Amino acid sequence: MKNVQKQKRANKSLPFFFRDEFRVSLVIILISVALLITTFTFDIVPPILNRGIQPATFPKALLILIISMTLLIYYLATKNPWKVEKKLPRSFFLTLSSFVIFVLVSKTLDFFLAISALSIFVSYCWGEKRLFYLLLVGIIFPIIVFIFFETILGLRFPPGIITNIYYS
Amino acid sequence: MDNLLLMLAPLFSSKLLLVLFFGTLFGLILGVLPGLGPTTGGALILPFTMTLDPLSAIVLLTSIYCAGTYGGAITAVLINTPGTPAAAATCLDGYPLAQKGEAGRALGMATVSSTVGGIFSVVILVFFAPILAQLAYEFGQPEYFALAIFGLTMLASIGEGSPIKNLIAGAFGILISTVGKDFMTSIDRFTFGINELTEGIGFIPVVVGLFAMSEMLTQSTLINQVFNRIALKAIKLPSKDDYKKTWKTILRSSGIGSFIGVLPAEGGTVASLIGYSEAKRFSKNPEEFGKGSIEGIAGAEAANNAATGGAMVPTLALGIPGSATTAVILTGLIIHGVRPGPDLFREQPDFLYGIFGAMLIANILFFIFGFFGAKIFARITLVPNKILWPMIFAVSVCGTYSLNQSIIDVWIMLFFGVLGFFMRRYGFSVVPVIIGLILGELVEGTLRQSLVIFDGNWLMFFTRPIALTFFILSLIALAFPLIRSRKLKKK
Numbered sequence: 082m083k084n085v086q087k088q089k090r091a092n093k094s095l096p097f098f099f100r101d102e103f104r105v106s107l108v109i110i111l112i113s114v115a116l117l118i119t120t121f122t123f124d125i126v127p128p129i130l131n132r133g134i135q136p137a138t139f140p141k142a143l144l145i146l147i148i149s150m151t152l153l154i155y156y157l158a159t160k161n162p163w164k165v166e167k168k169l170p171r172s173f174f175l176t177l178s179s180f181v182i183f184v185l186v187s188k189t190l191d192f193f194l195a196i197s198a199l200s201i202f203v204s205y206c207w208g209e210k211r212l213f214y215l216l217l218v219g220i221i222f223p224i225i226v227f228i229f230f231e232t233i234l235g236l237r238f239p240p241g242i243i244t245n246i247y248y249s
Numbered sequence: 250m251d252n253l254l255l256m257l258a259p260l261f262s263s264k265l266l267l268v269l270f271f272g273t274l275f276g277l278i279l280g281v282l283p284g285l286g287p288t289t290g291g292a293l294i295l296p297f298t299m300t301l302d303p304l305s306a307i308v309l310l311t312s313i314y315c316a317g318t319y320g321g322a323i324t325a326v327l328i329n330t331p332g333t334p335a336a337a338a339t340c341l342d343g344y345p346l347a348q349k350g351e352a353g354r355a356l357g358m359a360t361v362s363s364t365v366g367g368i369f370s371v372v373i374l375v376f377f378a379p380i381l382a383q384l385a386y387e388f389g390q391p392e393y394f395a396l397a398i399f400g401l402t403m404l405a406s407i408g409e410g411s412p413i414k415n416l417i418a419g420a421f422g423i424l425i426s427t428v429g430k431d432f433m434t435s436i437d438r439f440t441f442g443i444n445e446l447t448e449g450i451g452f453i454p455v456v457v458g459l460f461a462m463s464e465m466l467t468q469s470t471l472i473n474q475v476f477n478r479i480a481l482k483a484i485k486l487p488s489k490d491d492y493k494k495t496w497k498t499i500l501r502s503s504g505i506g507s508f509i510g511v512l513p514a515e516g517g518t519v520a521s522l523i524g525y526s527e528a529k530r531f532s533k534n535p536e537e538f539g540k541g542s543i544e545g546i547a548g549a550e551a552a553n554n555a556a557t558g559g560a561m562v563p564t565l566a567l568g569i570p571g572s573a574t575t576a577v578i579l580t581g582l583i584i585h586g587v588r589p590g591p592d593l594f595r596e597q598p599d600f601l602y603g604i605f606g607a608m609l610i611a612n613i614l615f616f617i618f619g620f621f622g623a624k625i626f627a628r629i630t631l632v633p634n635k636i637l638w639p640m641i642f643a644v645s646v647c648g649t650y651s652l653n654q655s656i657i658d659v660w661i662m663l664f665f666g667v668l669g670f671f672m673r674r675y676g677f678s679v680v681p682v683i684i685g686l687i688l689g690e691l692v693e694g695t696l697r698q699s700l701v702i703f704d705g706n707w708l709m710f711f712t713r714p715i716a717l718t719f720f721i722l723s724l725i726a727l728a729f730p731l732i733r734s735r736k737l738k739k740k
Contacts, residue, residue: 105675109417116424116439124436134700136431136438139693143424150417157413166674169470176469180462180663183646187656196646200639203465207472207635218639230647234296239656 101166102158109151117144175206191241196223257606268305269607272312273614279313280320281626284464285641286333287317288683291577292456293644295584296651303585304603310578311604312611315367315557317574318517319615320626322359322550326352327627335517335553338525342538342545349541353485358543359550360619361487362499366551367612369503370510370558374565375605377511381566382591388567390702391710394695395719397688399726400569403512404681406726414677422685423692425450432690433697445657452580454649454662455686456573459679461645462666465638467673472634484623487543495547498528506552510559516572517553524552558608565589565601569688573680576687 123137179199187195201219209215230236238244279290291310298306321336326343339359346355388396401423405415428439429449440446487495502524509520528548529538538545560571561578568589570576582589587600594601619626649662669679703709711717 101675119439119441123438126434126436134697136434136436139696140424140427140438143420143427147417147420147424150413150420154411154413154417163676170472172472173466173469176466177667180667184660184663187659192650192656196643200643203469203642204635204639207469207638209633209635214636218636222640223643226643226647230651233300234651236647236651236654238650239654 100158100162102155102163106151106155106158110148113144113148113151117141117148120144172206176203179203179206187239187241191243192239193223193227193243194241196226265305265308265603265607268301268309269312269610269614272309273316273611273618276313276316276611277320277323277615277618277622277626278629280317280332280336281323281629282632282637283324283328283330283332283630284468285461286321286574287314288456288573288577289460289464290317291574291581292453292460293648295453295577295581296648298581299584303582303587304600306581306585307578307587307604308607310581311561311608312614314574314578315554315608315611316615316618318554318557319360319363319367319550319619321553322363322546323356323619323623323626324630326355326359326546328630333517335521335556336549337518338521338549338553339546341525341549342540342542345539346541346543346546351541353483354487354491354543355541355546356619356623357485358487358491358495358546360484360616360623362495362502362547362551363554363619364612364616365499366503366506366553366555367557367615368609369500369551370507370555371605371609371612372558373507373555374558374561374608375602378562378566378601379594381562382594385567385591387715389699389713390695391699391713391716392719393691394699395710395713395716395723396567397569397692397695399719399723400563400688401681401685401692402723402726404684406729410676410678412727412730415681418672418677418679419681419685422682422687423689425455425682425686426689427693432694443657445655448653450661450686451653451658452576452683452686453652454658455665456577456683457645457649458662458665459669459672459682460573461641462662463669463673463679465642466666466670468634468638482624484620486620491543495544498531498544498547499551501527501531502548502551503555506555507559509552510556510571511562512571516560516574517556520556520559521549521553524555525549554612561604561608565593565604566591568691570684573683576683579687 120137120141123135125135125137179202182202183195183199186198197219200223201215204215204218209218227238231238237248240248275290275294276287279285279287291313294309294313298309301309317333318335321331321333322339322343324330324332325336325339326347329340329344331337331340343355343359346352401416401419404419405412426449428446430436430440430447431438437447505524505527506517506520509523510516525538525545525548528544529535529542532538532542532544534542534544556572560575563569563571564575564579566589568579570579579589587593587597645662646659649658650656652658672679672682699710700707711720
């Protein structure tokens with residue numbers, strides 16, 4: 082309890098633009114406003130086809146609701162600040178970057194290769210240095226999963242340098 | 250009598266028994282592994298259910314639900330980390346009792362109270378789901394709209410964390426459901442010129458992303474965390490003295506859990522916390538709570554398992570999920586062409602009673618598996634995260650891809666993984682997003698159809714007695730946290 086209070090005090094001493102509550106609220110509001118603007122580009126249905134309300138009305142109402150409630154949580158947070166979260170460790174950013182690598186590899190090279198690369202990379206970054214276990218998570222297990230999905234569900238994975246060899 | 254025979258049907262089908270066996274086993278493993286759970290597991294297994302008939306598919310999902318909820322207790326008692334969020338309250342007394350060298354007694358009580366709670370809730374389900382379904386015949390579009398709004402406000406009100414943040418998350422979930430072609434006018438919304446988005450955002454990528462991938466990112470921040478594991482010799486059935494101390498608590502918590510489960514909220518998580526605090530309030534020895542009270546374990550475990558049957562009541566009777574896992578089960582029903590609601594009770598009673606019976610058997614099966622195999626299941630927690638999570642990643646990616654064979658779904662899953670991580674970091678629960686997503690089409694559809702019926706007059710909603718009742722209940726649900734916090738401040 083004391084630690085939470087200390088963390089809250091620490092948060093209050095920061096300038097407002099460094100506080101989590103400000104940054105989180107700002108991000109939500111900016112995204113919501115951008116989406117709200119997008120709703121104005123939705124096609125308008127002629128009255129004869131329109132049943133009840135226009136297709137843009139419902140999302141608009143939701144976004145306005147989200148923006149108003151975000152303003153409310155920010156207002157409440159000025160009175161009762163959120164606790165300061167611990168800094169994220171290096172392993173988090175490495176895992177996050179592995180997601181980006183996965184998207185790039187699966188789009189350009191191969192879906193299976195992307196799974197293998199991410200598995201080995203994440204396992205290594207999280208502290209696994211033994212070659213057998215790296216091979217287990219990066220190659221043996223993905224092959225089992227691949228074959229399992231392929232045979233049981235009759236799934237066809239997207240084309241790529243490795244899957245093309247397999248399918249040919 | 251006929252219904253009872255229908256309930257026992259799974260016992261006479263070797264296929265269903267096999268499905269139940271694997272579902273319970275798989276559910277237990279998922280429950281034991283911290284970070285995974287019946288919701289993620291159900292979402293991952295959903296593509297495989299396509300190879301099964303509808304009844305087997307739903308039996309598989311429900312057995313995972315029942316066993317997964319109990320499995321969390323094993324990890325809670327032995328390593329002080331809840332295997333599922335619903336087992337958080339079990340840690341409070343389970344781990345201290347295990348530290349005193351009574352891990353077997355703690356797990357024995359958790360197993361018995363979970364089984365009793367689970368069976369109690371199936372009885373509630375068998376009696377109340379048909380009554381609720383009968384009532385639902387009175388519902389038109391405005392009533393369904395008001396009911397969905399009530400569900401979302403309840404979720405915000407009694408869910409974990411800040412009610413306003415829960416409401417934002419719920420509204421965000423509904424917003425996701427609006428992506429794609431508008432189902433009434435076929436006009437594109439939020440597709441940004443991406444063809445794959447015209448079909449909308451699928452449920453599975455969102456669930457797997459928000460639960461499994463966000464958990465993977467959370468685990469990446471905890472790689473240096475060391476768990477103190479307590480060795481388990483064998484599970485001990487509660488003694489006569491323990492039964493005397495706890496039978497009232499187990500029954501009370503079973504009732505509380507079933508009731509909380511019926512309300513659309515975080516099911517077992519909220520139920521176990523309320524069950525635990527009520528056990529403490531009624532206990533003759535409240536000072537023992539937090540130090541290894543056997544009543545504390547019984548109160549939390551009976552309640553969280555009782556919520557499973559409770560949460561199935563609105564899911565089957567109204568098509569409104571009572572928890573995140575029942576949202577997955579609801580998706581399973583829809584994928585297999587089964588439309589939950591009152592008509593299901595009239596047209597396919599054999600299907601429904603098959604599910605009820607399967608849940609009953611699953612509760613007995615996890616008692617047997619838990620009693621004889623807890624020691625083995627506890628060893629699963631020894632698999633290091635650096636091996637486990639890359640494997641979960643591979644299964645998640647293939648599972649998500651498999652439903653629509655779309656790589657975009659996989660990217661959506663990763664996006665929601667990152668989003669879910671930051672949501673949880675800043676105190677936004679991800680469960681309302683899931684419920685909002687599944688209720689989104691119902692909310693918008695019934696609103697628009699109601700407005701057509703009312704010729705655009707919003708005030709007509711308040712002329713319908715059932716809809717008005719739900720709106721009033723929604724207001725009460727929204728006001729409840731305010732009243733509660735004021736009361737706490739006064740104290």
